[in-house]
Amino acid sequence: MPPQLRSFIEVDPESPFPIQNLPYGIFSPKSQSSDEGDNSQCRVGVALGTKVVDLAVLAEAGIFDGAFDAVAAFRSPTLNAFMSLGPAAWRAARAALQAALSADGPRSLAGNASLLRACVRERSDVALHLPADIGDYTDFFSCREHATACGTMFRGAANALNPNWLCLPVAYHGRASSVVLSGAAVRRPNGQRARDPKDPSQGPVFGPSTKLDYELEVAFFVGTGTEMGEVLSIEQARDHVFGCVLLNDWSARDVQTWEYVPLGPFLSKSFCSSISPWVVPMAALEPFAAPTSGGSVQDPPPLAYLHDARYGSYDCVLEVAIQPAGAPAPPVTVSRSNMACLHWTMAQQLAHHTSGGCPLRPGDLMGSGTISAATGLPAPAAGSGGGAGGGGGGRDAVGERGTRAFLLDGDTVVLRGYCQGDGYRVGFGDCVGTVLPALDRGEFESDGVQ
C-alpha cells in the first residue's frame, strides 16, 4: 500500500490505525446511561484513528458492490462469517474500504455527509467485543529465544532446545472459553503448586499463585476453515490466515511447574488469555515482511511438507509496559521485542496443524508463543529478556514502585505492537489487563488435608 494513501478523517502519525491498517473488530453503540454496549446491536467495524467505521451501514449503502454478501457478513455479531469467505472477499472488502475512506479518488465518501454521519462513530462512544466466536485456541511455541530460555531453565544450556523444536512448530491446545477481550480484569488464580519446588515429594499446597506472569504473543485468526482430513500445503495455508491480534497468555508459573508433566500446561494458562480487540488484516502487515532474526532461510531446513518458499516474518516492534497500582501514568516499558524473532511462519504452523487431518474452523485462534525479549520467565531465564528483542530497561524496573520478579495485585500490563511505515504506523492498539487479588477460598486455602 503506497504510504501516500490518506484518509479524509485525520489520523495522528503515531496512531496504530491509519487507512493503511483498517483492522476489523466487533462493536456496539454505548447506551446513554451506561458504558456497556447493547449486545444485540453488535456488528463489524474498522478502526480509523480515533473513529470506528460501521461496516454494516456501509454494506447497506452498497459500497462493497456485491463482491460478497456484505450485509450478512457485517451485520453479524462476530467476524466468523466474514472470516469464512476467504481471501477474495477480504481483498474486495479492503479495496472498497480504502477507496471509500480515502481523501481522494472517485469512490471517496468525503463529500457524503449523511452517510458519514450514519457510519462514523467516536471510539469512546462504542463498546468493543470479542472479535470472533473462537472454536479452538492453539498456542504455539515458535520463538527460538524463548524456547531456548525455557529449555535452559528446565534442562540446562547444553540441552536447551528439545530435539523436536527445530523440526516442527511445537504447540498445545489451549482453552477457548477463557479468551477475553483486552480490558477485562485478570483475577490472580488459586491453584496447586509444590510446597517445595526443589522437592516434589513434599507434596502440594493450594492457594493464590505467587508467580503470576504475562506472556507477550501475537496470535492469528483462521479465516476459511478446513474439512476433517483436509490437508493444507504451505501455499494454501497462507490463504487461511485472516489477521492478527496481540495476546497476553497470562501464566501462573508455580502452578505450571507442578502440573505440566506429562500432558502440558492446563490450569496454569486457562484462567485467562487476553487479546487486543482489532484484528489487523494480513494485507496491512504485508508491506512490513522481513527476514526473521535467524535469517532469510530456515536453518536447519524442515521436512518437505513444512518448506516455506516465502520464509520470513514481519518487522513489528512489540512492547510490554507495566503500571503498578497507584503509580502515575504512563506505564513503564519493561521489555521490547519484534515479530522477526519467530522461527516458524503462520503458514508453517497451519500446514503442520492440518498435516494429520485436524479440521480448522473460521475464528480459530493461533498464538505464536511468547516472543522472547518480553518473556516473563523466572530468574534463571530472565537473561533472555535483554537478548532477542534488544532495548528495554529490563522487565524488573517498573518505576518508583520498585521491581517485579512476578506480577503484583493491582499491576496493569499493557502489550503494544506496531510496524513503522514512512509517516504512519500499522499497529495493534493496546492489549491491557489489570491483576485483581485472588478470590478468598477460605477453608480451602489449606496447605494440608482438611
Place this chain on the structure above:
Amino acid sequence: MPPQLRSFIEVDPESPFPIQNLPYGIFSPKSQSSDEGDNSQCRVGVALGTKVVDLAVLAEAGIFDGAFDAVAAFRSPTLNAFMSLGPAAWRAARAALQAALSADGPRSLAGNASLLRACVRERSDVALHLPADIGDYTDFFSCREHATACGTMFRGAANALNPNWLCLPVAYHGRASSVVLSGAAVRRPNGQRARDPKDPSQGPVFGPSTKLDYELEVAFFVGTGTEMGEVLSIEQARDHVFGCVLLNDWSARDVQTWEYVPLGPFLSKSFCSSISPWVVPMAALEPFAAPTSGGSVQDPPPLAYLHDARYGSYDCVLEVAIQPAGAPAPPVTVSRSNMACLHWTMAQQLAHHTSGGCPLRPGDLMGSGTISAATGLPAPAAGSGGGAGGGGGGRDAVGERGTRAFLLDGDTVVLRGYCQGDGYRVGFGDCVGTVLPALDRGEFESDGVQ
C-alpha cells in the same frame, strides 16, 4: 430407579436402552432417498430399546407440564440448551418421560396411539448427530493403572507415577473441532515421528502413523456452565455433570512420542476423537454407584478443595472389540475394564477445572483418560491390559486375522459399556470407528528435505 419399572415398548434385557436409561441424543428423520438425515430437522430424542422417542413432539403435547421451556429445549439441534437448564429441569424431564413411557400409571401414554405414532420412530429410520456443540474438550488422565503403565514405559517402574498424579486430576486441553460421532471413518493420520525413537538426534520422518491406537474412555458433558472466576465446590460440581458417553481418543503413538515434550500431546490426538451418540444421564448411572477399585476412600487423601465426601465411581463394564477388514462378525473382544478403576471423580475433575477460575460452558466435554485394561499402549506397558479390568483374551488376539500391536487399515474398533441391573442393562451403545488408509501425500512423504 426400581428395576420393576417397565416401558410399554418392549425392550430386550440385553439392550443398553431400557426405560431405566433414557439417554438423550440428537436425531433427524432420514429422507426416503438417502441415509442422510435432514440437518434442518435435528431435535432431541431419547433411545428406548430399538426406538427413538421424539421429545420435541412430546414437549408440544405438554407432557413436561411447564416445568421448563421444553419446546425450546427439545426443538433445538443440540443438547446445549437443555444442558444449560440445570439439575431441576433434568430431573423434571426424566420423571415426566419415565411416567409417560411406563407401561403403567396414570401418566402412561400407552393408550395414546396418535401421539405415539407422532413421536416414536425406529432407530433405523433416523440419522444421529453430535449431541452437543462442544465449546471445549478436556481430557483427564484419571485411571491409576493407565497412568502407572504410561509412567513405567517412559520412566521405569520405580518412578511410574509422577509426584503430581495422586495430588490432582492431571489433564490437558484437547481439540473440540475433531470430535466426531460414532460411525464416522477414522483416517490414519500422517505425521512427524522420530526416524529412530531411541536416537532423536537422527531427526524425524513424515508419513502415515505406524502406531495408530485406540483409547477407551468415558467422557461427561458439562451441563450448566460457570462464569469466569466462578469456583465450584465438590458438591456444586456434581450438579454441573449432565451425563456420559463413551469416547475413543484415537492416538498416533509414534507422533505423540516425538511431539509431546514439553507441551503435551497435540496432533497425535487431534485428528479424531469419536463419541457414542447417546448421552446417559447421571441419574441413570446412580443406582450403579460403587467404590473405586482403590477402595471407598481416596488414598492418599487429596487437598481440602478436592475432598469428595461421596468418593466413588460406577460399576460399569467396559469393553473393546476389534473386527479386521473382511473378518466375519462379531468383532472380537480384546479388552475389558470397568469405570470403577477411575481414581478421580467427575466432581473432583470439575472442581479442579474451575479452581483457578476457568469458565465452563454447557456442552463442554471431559474425557476420563484411558481406562486401563483397555489401553492400547505399546508393548512395554501392555501388561497393564490384563491388570485392572480383568478378563479379556489380551488385546492382541483379533481372531483368524492374527494379532495387533497397533491398528491396521480396515480395522473396526467397537467400544461398549453397560451397568448390569436386575433384568436390565443401562448402557452406552456402541462407539464405533473404522480405520481408513492415510492420505497419499505424494512428494511430502519424505524422510528428508526436499
